[in-house]
Amino acid sequence: MTLKIVHLADTHLGFSAYRKITKDGLNQREVDVYNAFGRAVDKILEIKPDLIIHAGDLFDSVRPNNRAIKFALNQILRISKNDIPLILIAGNHETPKLSETGHIFSIFEHIKNIYPVYDEYRRINLSLNGERVSIFCIPQFKNRDEFNSSLDKLRKDSSKDENVDYRILTAHVGTAGLYEFRMNELNEQLLPVGMLKSGFDYIALGHFHRFVKIFDNTFYSGSTERFSFTEANDEKGLLEVTLGDGGKEVNFVALEIRGMIDFEPIDCANKTPGEIITFMKEMIAKEDIRNKIIRLTLKNISSHIYRTLDFSEIKQLLGDALHFDIKTDVLEEEIFSSYKNARIDVLSKEFSKFIENYSLDKNIDKKKLLKMGLKYINRVEES
Numbered sequence: 001m002t003l004k005i006v007h008l009a010d011t012h013l014g015f016s017a018y019r020k021i022t023k024d025g026l027n028q029r030e031v032d033v034y035n036a037f038g039r040a041v042d043k044i045l046e047i048k049p050d051l052i053i054h055a056g057d058l059f060d061s062v063r064p065n066n067r068a069i070k071f072a073l074n075q076i077l078r079i080s081k082n083d084i085p086l087i088l089i090a091g092n093h094e095t096p097k098l099s100e101t102g103h104i105f106s107i108f109e110h111i112k113n114i115y116p117v118y119d120e121y122r123r124i125n126l127s128l129n130g131e132r133v134s135i136f137c138i139p140q141f142k143n144r145d146e147f148n149s150s151l152d153k154l155r156k157d158s159s160k161d162e163n164v165d166y167r168i169l170t171a172h173v174g175t176a177g178l179y180e181f182r183m184n185e186l187n188e189q190l191l192p193v194g195m196l197k198s199g200f201d202y203i204a205l206g207h208f209h210r211f212v213k214i215f216d217n218t219f220y221s222g223s224t225e226r227f228s229f230t231e232a233n234d235e236k237g238l239l240e241v242t243l244g245d246g247g248k249e250v251n252f253v254a255l256e257i258r259g260m261i262d263f264e265p266i267d268c269a270n271k272t273p274g275e276i277i278t279f280m281k282e283m284i285a286k287e288d289i290r291n292k293i294i295r296l297t298l299k300n301i302s303s304h305i306y307r308t309l310d311f312s313e314i315k316q317l318l319g320d321a322l323h324f325d326i327k328t329d330v331l332e333e334e335i336f337s338s339y340k341n342a343r344i345d346v347l348s349k350e351f352s353k354f355i356e357n358y359s360l361d362k363n364i365d366k367k368k369l370l371k372m373g374l375k376y377i378n379r380v381e382e383s
C-alpha cells in the first residue's frame with residue numbers, strides 16, 4: 001500500500017509589510033500571506049493525502065493578532081473536518097523563550113485530527129491507509145539544552161526496532177555541516193546533516209524558505225509566500241510525497257502568489273542622473289511590474305548624484321507596482337568621509353570608535369570590517 005503525505009512549512013500567518021492597504025483597510029501583504037495558506041489548504045483538499053505535515057512557523061510571531069489566529073483556526077478546521085491528520089510542529093517564530101508566555105499552539109489542542117507539537121519531543125504513531133506510521137517530531141525549543149536533549153531522545157527512540165511500516169522525521173531546523181541551510185536568525189536550531197542520513201523513509205524539514213532536496217529522503221518544502229527579496233526568484237508551494245513499495249515520489253506543487261522582482265543592480269559609477277533614469281526605464285520596460293513587489297538597486301552611487309535624481313519620475317515609472325524599494329549601495333570613499341565629518345548618527349559613531357580602539361587579529365582587515373558594519377547599521381536604520 002502507498003502512503004501519500006503533503007509536506008509544507010513556514011506560512012508565517014500574521015506577517016505584514018509595506019504600506020499598501022486593501023479596500024477593507026487591511027495590510028495587503030498580511031492578506032497575501034493568508035491567501036497563500038488558504039490556497040495551500042485548497043490544494044491539500046484536492047490531493048486528499050493520508051497525512052499532512054506542517055514543519056513549523058505557521059505563525060509569524062509568538063503573539064499573532066486576532067485575525068491571524070482566526071484565519072489559522074478556520075483553515076485548520078477545514079482540514080480536521082476532512083478527516084486528514086495534520087502534524088503541526090512549532091517553529092522559532094511562534095515559540096516563546098519563557099514558559100510563562102504560553103504557546104499559541106495550545107489553541108489547537110483537542111481538535112480532532114490535529115496534532116500540535118511544541119515545547120517537547122514527541123513520537124506520534126498513526127495507522128493510515130492500513131499502514132503503521134511513526135512520525136518523530138522535533139519542534140523549536142526554548143533553548144539549546146532542550147533541543148540537544150530532544151536529539152538524544154530521537155536517537156534512542158528511532159533506533160528501537162519496532163514493527164512500523166513507515167518512519168518519518170519532521171523538524172524545524174537549519175542544517176549545518178556538509179550542507180548549510182540557514183535563515184541566520186538568533187534562535188535558530190541547527191541540525192548536523194549527518195543525523196539526517198539514516199533510518200527514515202522521509203524527512204520533512206521546515207525553517208529554510210526555499211524548496212530544497214538535501215538527500216533522496218530529505219526535503220525543505222520552502223515557505224508558502226515570499227518574505228524578503230532574497231526569495232524573489234523562488235517558486236513557492238508544497239510537496240506531495242508518495243511512499244510505497246515502488247519507491248518514493250516527491251512533487252513540488254506551486255502556489256499562485258504575488259510576483260516579486262529584484263532587478264539586477266544598476267552600476268551608477270560615471271553615470272549622470274539622466275542616464276540612470278534612462279537605464280531604469282529600459283530595465284523596467286522589459287518586465288510586467290503591475291501589482292508586483294519591486295526592488296531597484298543603485299550601485300556605486302554618490303550622494304550628490306542620488307540627491308539630484310528625479311524621484312517624481314521614478315515614482316511614475318514604478319507606480320503600477322504594489323510596492324517598490326530603492327536600495328542604494330553608496331561609494332566606498334563616502335562611507336569613510338561621512339564618518340570623518342561626523343555627519344552620521346550615534347550608533348555608527350560608537351561602532352567606528354569601538355573598531356578603531358579594539359585590538360584585532362592582524363589578519364582581519366579593519367577597514368573592511370568597519371565598512372561592513374556601517375553598511376549593516378545603515379541598512380537597519382533605513383528600514
Ligand SMILES: [Mn+2]
Pocket residue numbers: 056057091092093172183206207208
Ligand atoms: Mn523558522
